[in-house]
Amino acid sequence: MAATTHRYLLLIFLAAVSSLLLVESGDTNHIYRPCSDTTVQRSDGFTFAIAFASRTAFFYKNNSSLQLSPCDSRLSLSSQNSQISVFRPKVDEISLLTINTSSSSPDNYGGYMVAFAGRKYAARSLPAFVANSTYTVTSFTLVLEFKKGRLQNLYWKRDGCTRCTGNNNFVCLNNQDCAIRTSNCKNHGGSVDCSLGIQLAFSGTDKHLAVLNSWYEVENLRQYSLFGLYSNLRNSLTSQYNKIF
Numbered sequence: 001m002a003a004t005t006h007r008y009l010l011l012i013f014l015a016a017v018s019s020l021l022l023v024e025s026g027d028t029n030h031i032y033r034p035c036s037d038t039t040v041q042r043s044d045g046f047t048f049a050i051a052f053a054s055r056t057a058f059f060y061k062n063n064s065s066l067q068l069s070p071c072d073s074r075l076s077l078s079s080q081n082s083q084i085s086v087f088r089p090k091v092d093e094i095s096l097l098t099i100n101t102s103s104s105s106p107d108n109y110g111g112y113m114v115a116f117a118g119r120k121y122a123a124r125s126l127p128a129f130v131a132n133s134t135y136t137v138t139s140f141t142l143v144l145e146f147k148k149g150r151l152q153n154l155y156w157k158r159d160g161c162t163r164c165t166g167n168n169n170f171v172c173l174n175n176q177d178c179a180i181r182t183s184n185c186k187n188h189g190g191s192v193d194c195s196l197g198i199q200l201a202f203s204g205t206d207k208h209l210a211v212l213n214s215w216y217e218v219e220n221l222r223q224y225s226l227f228g229l230y231s232n233l234r235n236s237l238t239s240q241y242n243k244i245f
């Protein structure tokens with residue numbers, strides 16, 4: 001699976017951004033490994049990773065109440081059927097991560113994913129269902145929550161299938177995820193590019209206690225047409241379903 005990051009600047013923020021550029025501080029975070037600890041400030045890059053594996057692979061000795069970070073060697077993810085994608089988005093920038101699944105399919109790697117970073121201060125999301133032989137979910141929103149610049153939590157934000165309600169090409173799984181039939185995916189002989197789109201947002205505070213509010217922006221922009229600018233690429237990943245069926 002190939003991973004890329006796309007970044008968008010929204011017009012509405014250009015005024016704020018241009019004043020920031022005058023004091024452009026660049027990337028001061030020199031930690032590039034997802035399994036190391038760091039604290040960040042706005043405009044730093046931040047490295048985290050997403051592991052694909054079976055749901056049980058994320059739990060210590062299959063104990064469903066003890067989910068460990070993939071950085072924890074007790075999990076021995078590397079000896080299991082798993083795959084890891086590493087990303088380095090800019091802190092507090094709205095980003096869309098894409099994971100190209102044309103050559104390998106998430107259901108071949110257990111079908112669940114966990115986002116994670118840190119070692120002593122390990123943070124990880126809950127496992128999110130991506131795909132099995134019947135259904136594939138392609139669109140996600142991940143929130144990275146920081147406190148004084150240290151990652152505290154990663155969580156998947158769901159919108160309760162609002163985007164696919166009434167669309168026969170999608171099935172709403174567990175009242176939270178819009179899924180399509182895996183047999184329609186290119187990597188299973190179908191015609192849809194089932195690459196994953198993961199919209200990122202940041203919340204909390206950086207190490208100077210500056211408030212990270214890209215999450216706030218994503219939430220609020222949903223109601224304005226400007227959001228359309230940003231969601232173009234995400235839509236290019238999802239709108240194809242409407243054309244094809």
Ligand SMILES: *[C@@H]1O[C@H](CO)[C@@H](O)[C@H](O)[C@H]1NC(C)=O
Pocket residue numbers: 056061062
């Ligand atoms: C966990 O469960 C899976 C499937 O139920 C099994 O194959 C595996 O051996 C178990 N692992 C441990 C450490 O018990």
Ligand SMILES: *[C@@H]1O[C@H](CO)[C@@H](O)[C@H](O)[C@H]1NC(C)=O
Pocket residue numbers: 063064065066
């Ligand atoms: C699972 O882990 C919890 C918390 O560590 C522990 O209380 C419980 O006994 C464990 N269950 C099993 C079946 O090992």
Ligand SMILES: *[C@@H]1O[C@H](CO)[C@@H](O)[C@H](O)[C@H]1NC(C)=O
Pocket residue numbers: 098100101102193195237
């Ligand atoms: C994924 O990769 C394939 C082959 O390189 C390409 O044809 C396709 O457009 C890519 N999909 C996305 C969403 O980038």
Ligand SMILES: *[C@@H]1O[C@H](CO)[C@@H](O)[C@H](O)[C@H]1NC(C)=O
Pocket residue numbers: 129132133134135173
């Ligand atoms: C695939 O996942 C869905 C939703 O979690 C579940 O209802 C279904 O039974 C699964 N199918 C297979 C073949 O595992």
